[in-house]
Amino acid sequence: MKIAIFGTGYVGLVTGACLAQVGHNVCCVDVDKDKVASLRAGVIPIYEPGLKDVVEHAVAEGRLSFTTDAREAVDHGEVIFIAVGTPPDEDGSADLRYVLAVGKTVAEHMQDYRLVVTKSTVPVGTADKVKSAMTEVLEARAATIAFDVASNPEFLKEGAAVSDFMKPDRIVVGTDSPRVEKLMRELYAPFNRNHDKLIFTDVRSSELTKYAANALLATKISFMNELANIAEKVGADIEQVRQGIGSDPRIGYHFIYPGCGYGGSCFPKDVKALVKTAEDLSYAPQLLSAVDAVNDRQKERLFQKLRIRFGDDLTGKTIALWGLAFKPNTDDMREAPSRTLMEALWAAGAKVRAFDPEALHEAERLYGDRDDLQLCSSAFEVLDGADALVICTEWQQFRSPDFAEIKQRLTHAVIVDGRNLYDPALMAEKGIEYFSIGRGR
Ligand SMILES: NC(=O)c1ccc[n+]([C@@H]2O[C@H](COP(=O)([O-])OP(=O)(O)OC[C@H]3O[C@@H](n4cnc5c(N)ncnc54)[C@H](O)[C@@H]3O)[C@@H](O)[C@H]2O)c1
Structure with a gap:
């Protein structure tokens, strides 16, 4: 055709x-x-x-x-x-x-x-x-x-x-x-x-089906992030909770990973658009509004964890970042949690050194004129002289890095992990201060 x-x-x-x-x-x-x-x-x-x-x-x-x-x-x-x-x-x-x-x-x-x-x-x-x-x-x-x-x-x-x-x-x-x-x-x-x-x-049901799919997936993520924050308060490990609920076939393991919030060109804008559609028709979509609000709050978690460790004034601090794309296997940085974090760090006076396997050119396009951002072409290069490493995107190559080298290159052996890639017990063993989502410290 x-x-x-x-x-x-x-x-x-x-x-x-x-x-x-x-x-x-x-x-x-x-x-x-x-x-x-x-x-x-x-x-x-x-x-x-x-x-x-x-x-x-x-x-x-x-x-x-x-x-x-x-x-x-x-x-x-x-x-x-x-x-x-x-x-x-x-x-x-x-x-x-x-x-x-x-x-x-x-x-x-x-x-x-x-x-x-x-x-x-x-x-x-x-x-x-x-x-x-x-x-x-x-x-x-x-x-x-x-x-x-x-x-x-x-x-x-x-x-x-x-x-x-x-x-x-x-x-x-x-x-x-x-x-x-x-x-x-x-x-x-x-x-x-x-x-x-x-x-x-019919046409309208088809149009709504797309929003329904994205809104449900976003809801699962925000639900797990809410639970992760509660887990931190009550001293539970959200990763163990995830396994415990995922094994129920009615729930399943898909899309229940806690993290630093959803981004990308679809979930954030589609949830907001669905909220607006409902409000325009005088319906208050309480659940969807909460999904959106929980996500906005979650995107600030990594910065909050850095502040807990280093204090409010981050002037003179340098933070190393692994992962700029909103998820692995793409170069798309639209609404990426990395952007919320970098913008908060810059506002607090910190400098950023960042690496991503595919999104460096996009970061250059978005922030190339900033002198408080240094884009590096290797994961380990970003660590040199940095006060902490933050993981924003779960690219495969970040899953099992050489922790001894990370420790040696960082000024402080601190990892803030927005994707729960590592075992807190292993991090303790290796002498790394480890902050993750819904568990660990
Ligand atoms: N990106 C995704 O994963 C995804 C998945 C499902 C649905 N969608 C939806 O699909 C749509 C497109 O998303 P995208 O990510 O591909 O967008 P995009 O921004 O990557 O691409 C849109 C393209 O449309 C072009 N364009 C704008 N006006 C035009 C015109 N009048 N004539 C010809 N080209 C024009 C732009 O130049 C741009 O190249 C959006 O509604 C999005 O919500 C996206």
């Missing part, structure tokens, strides 16, 4: 590349000229395991192209995905300006039937808004052209996006139209061979 994708970010690029990989002919369009130029030159602007190979292969086979020309993309794709950003507005609601702009662009250029599919995470009612925006443009053109707008939220995880897309748990499509159902079945047939993963719902 001929497909167009608007937006070549984490979702759009992965979607385009994977659809091309299974044989569709995909044209990806983005307003960011530099991004398109680099994709055309074979440079993938983001770090996502396996993505480079899939893109290179599909481009070489002639099934994947990149453009800044919206008309070319609209001409090309009978099915057009909207995969542009939906960043939070000042009041927490999702900013729909990019999504609606794409709807209007499609309506300006389309000459015959088009199926527009919202893959961006959008509040309930957005498909109707896209439809209205398109109808307005078509009326202004005095054009009578049939089109449909469907919802197809994306559930991929950054860091495993390609495999998630290629082997989805489920593919949710919101539509009331048999024509759309037929097109979407054809489009997703290559991903649907083992058993039927397609779930057709």
